Amino acid sequence: MSGETRHTIGELARRTGLSVKTIRYYADNGIVPPTDRSPTGYRRYGPSAVARLELVRTLRDLGLDLATIRRVVDQEVPLPEVAAAHAAALAVQIRVLRLRQAVLTVAARRGSGPAEVDELHRLARLTTRERGQLVADFLGSVFAGLGDQPAYPGVIVSMTPELPDDPSAEQVEAWLELAELCRDPAFRAGMRRLVRQHAADHDVPGLPRPDAVAVVRDAVAPALASGLDPTSPQADPVVAAVTARYASLHGHPDDADLRRRLLDRLVPANDPRRDRYLDLLAVLNGWSTGDATAPAVDWFIRALRARMPEPAR
Numbered sequence: 001m002s003g004e005t006r007h008t009i010g011e012l013a014r015r016t017g018l019s020v021k022t023i024r025y026y027a028d029n030g031i032v033p034p035t036d037r038s039p040t041g042y043r044r045y046g047p048s049a050v051a052r053l054e055l056v057r058t059l060r061d062l063g064l065d066l067a068t069i070r071r072v073v074d075q076e077v078p079l080p081e082v083a084a085a086h087a088a089a090l091a092v093q094i095r096v097l098r099l100r101q102a103v104l105t106v107a108a109r110r111g112s113g114p115a116e117v118d119e120l121h122r123l124a125r126l127t128t129r130e131r132g133q134l135v136a137d138f139l140g141s142v143f144a145g146l147g148d149q150p151a152y153p154g155v156i157v158s159m160t161p162e163l164p165d166d167p168s169a170e171q172v173e174a175w176l177e178l179a180e181l182c183r184d185p186a187f188r189a190g191m192r193r194l195v196r197q198h199a200a201d202h203d204v205p206g207l208p209r210p211d212a213v214a215v216v217r218d219a220v221a222p223a224l225a226s227g228l229d230p231t232s233p234q235a236d237p238v239v240a241a242v243t244a245r246y247a248s249l250h251g252h253p254d255d256a257d258l259r260r261r262l263l264d265r266l267v268p269a270n271d272p273r274r275d276r277y278l279d280l281l282a283v284l285n286g287w288s289t290g291d292a293t294a295p296a297v298d299w300f301i302r303a304l305r306a307r308m309p310e311p312a313r
Helices: 009-016 020-028 048-061 066-073 079-110 114-124 128-142 152-158 169-183 185-201 212-226 233-250 256-269 272-285 294-306
Strands: 043-045
Touching (some): 009 048, 020 048, 048 066, 066 079, 079 169, 114 169, 128 169, 169 272, 185 256, 185 272, 212 256, 212 294, 233 256, 233 294, 256 294
């Protein structure tokens, strides 16, 4: 309509905050074409140009290319359809960026060299199937020969991490550390020994019973919280309560042999990496983090060793 307000390109620049050069570029590409020209040949724009430019700026800020923006503003393609497709593409990019962020964060924290950074990057990019195979190899090694016993298939499932399809940076970092634990031969051997000792302690008829770690954890917690010295006489009742409980559970007298057996069970469990695996598992699977067992086990090992007779010379 001839009575409509017309804006010069300079007026559009002042109203939208875009530069004259940018508006001219959009006009040359047919995204915001001028309505007409003044008698002197200058471009003029109708009232809808302001709203159109605001939409173009928003879509550009969101990362859409000019060809797609032109189709949207010309109503050749619905904006919701474009938004959905672009959101899906961004989701993929965000996941890739999270992986990169996690690798760089871990590398910076460790002071990693090029070889370790390359290995961290490889672990971060494993497919779901490859991650599953890595964990299955670890758990298969730890529980070899025990998987057909009734209690252990459930334990294996409970120790299996599940990295979400859209993991947080914290979960990616947790996966990197857990994957390295799974591939550590020393950690595998320690966990395998611990599992077999646990199985030997439970290879008796009757109801399920707490293992050595559980007995120690429950009894030692108050002493640990109070800062009690494990070698002091005040720790005697705690040690006596644990050994008596363990002896009762396994039908053995509370003597030096039982205490040596108890030490033999606890030493492999006194590995902070065991607690660390469980903490990382909780992060990956979205579980709450449990209490660490290593401090209680370490306290009791020191307490028990202080009360063991010196070996004969």
